[in-house]
Amino acid sequence: MAERVTDIGPPKYDKFLPPVIKDNYGKWKYHEILEPGVLMHVAESGAKIFSVRGGSGRLVTTDFIKDVCDLADKFCDGYLRFTSRNNVEFLLTDNSKIAGVKAGMKKLGIPIGATGHSVSNIVHTQGWVHCHTPAIDASGIVKAVMDDLFEYFGSHKLPAQVRIALACCLNMCGAVHCSDIAILGIHRTAPKVNHERLRHLCEIPTTIASCPTGAIRPHPDKNIKSVVINEPRCMYCGNCYTMCPALPVFDAEKGGVALLVGGKVSNSKTPPMFSKLAVPYLPNNPPLWPETVKAIRKILTKYAEGANKWERVGEWVERIGWEKFFEVCDIPFTFQHIDDYRWAYDTYRTSMHFKF
């Protein structure tokens, strides 16, 4: 432990700020979006900073980062940042260099956009690249969906911004529970109990406590130190597998994608909203997930046609009513859509206010 450095935290942010930001920190007056992907912020002093925003796969290599650094060295005095949706932003004070940055981005295959009323980058997770609990992949589906919706990334043609997120299981790392459109990996079969491994690998009380529906109990035979699963009570959340490796929940054929819609985090006009179940199941179909891609395009297109100015997906659906949402998007309504978990009552319609 000699010469060990610990508890230093991250470097202080001011080491990495361009001089124009240091000089005008907290003194910005207004901003404009000059074109899709290009922002201009103007300070009280009249100073300006230009940001050119581009998409990234989030899962990248040091080669990519070095390419991006070369570009920032050439045009931005070595300053850049990343956004909360994992886009990259090149920061510069000389607007005559914007064209050079854009040309450089084009050469590197970095699409320019993600501002204003666009479909910005998809916040997503690890999938089959690095996680042990996913029901679907992350990077592959994101690539397939963004290829399909590419026209919306570098344009401002939607009624409002549309946030898409993906989580590869219902741990929902990221923003799936609060996004306009959300892609969620789901299982549809109960875990298989490996009694022989369980007694060695798992702590039985924490495994039992991990179940939201109380479907797990100790094995009735005390000699078998394991658990049994009451399958009709299991809705395949996979949380017991998170706690106990002897309870794998994967089924290559039955696992798949659910789509949720209508969530948001901003307070603009309406309070933040949770996303709600729109499509309970689509097949897990690598490498291009065509059913998922098609269903998302349909929802996005119907929203773009039907929403009022400035209306987020959730605001649009609440205005027209969920019964109309299913109708216009041509999505069958199923038993799975009706909440039956604890506070389900709040989601039932206790009024005569509905449309035929």
Added chain:
Amino acid sequence: MHKTPLLDKLESGPWPSFIKDLKRVAKRKKSVADLLGVLERSYKDKITHWKHGGIVGVLGYGSGIIGRYTDLPEEFPGVEHFHTVRVNQPSGWFYTTKALRELCDIWDEHGSSLLNVHGSTGDMIFLGTTTDQLEPCFAKLTAKGWDLGGSGSAMRSPSCCVGMARCEWSCYDTMDLCYEATQHFQFEMHRPSFPYKFKIKCSGCPNDCVAAVARADMSVIGVWKDDIRIDKAAVKAYAGGELKPRGGGSPYAKLDIKADVTDLCPTACMNYDGKTLKIDNKNCNHCMHCISLMPMALRPGTATGATLLLGSHAPILEGAQMSWVIVPFMEMEHPYDEFKELVGNITEWWSEHGKNRERVGELMLRLGMREFLKGVGLEPVPQTVKTPRANPFFFWHQEDFDAEAKGRKYIK
């Protein structure tokens, strides 16, 4: 290189291809070539090929590294170990190329050269290395001024929006609070001592660009208490079409101030008679809609601070929650003593009462808001609720009667 016919299909199309990017590195790194092999197998089998869990780390810390092992080590020995290192990001994700190159050099030497930029909590993710490389990698990181982020039942890496660095709406210095909180809670980040994870996110205004309300146990969202500042000339320019709505980021060329702004105000506290825009600020709920649409005409007030909301988490275990208001307004001035003290009180109350793997928001629901507020020394205020309770099942304690006898409405 393994054959990857399924993954190869993700190389075309206009969106940046992670497969194309990974293949560049696969030429020089066996681990990445094997990662592509494992991933191709997953695409074929439609199932993950990572073994359950994995506990690895660096000496002195209980968090920061996510261990991972493939279940196909004979076929893909390059990813037999494939651990993730979470590197705590700088506030607002600002970097210099010098700093990024230093990080890349460390990771090229000690890992797979793959990264997530960034993980959802905010960390720079170094994706894939072996157990023996963790210590040397950590030593190089700290020598260059970088530390690990959080994982496990600990304080996780706080993150923040761009704030005052490049936004005219930021009501407090999000980047500074994020940095100060990260430094203050270093022990809690690196040595898990909580019932479960705890996240802090700092947004400068109610637009909430880091999604604090949904993704942080403690959500700090900037707000103002005084009047929205109006530039009358700019309002006129919006009405006349010289200025474009939403800074130019919408498909709509000209703003109809009545239809687009005042009629959509959620509290109907605005009025526009074709000439003058009036705001009844006492009834404004600071939703940001009018400001977002007319950034050159309207600005937040100058009596600024933050609202603290607590409790959000994803669905496991009791269903997803968004954070709810616990302190309607707190001034946010460096060094943020009041904030740090309250977070300390909250984590202490939660550590004392929380069950194993119970998020603070779940504990608040289990024990009730009264126990929470008393436990951390906060008063009941109407801003914490959307509506008062509708059921009549409320408790009275002796302390309520004592307070009543002293002429107070609640205990203090």
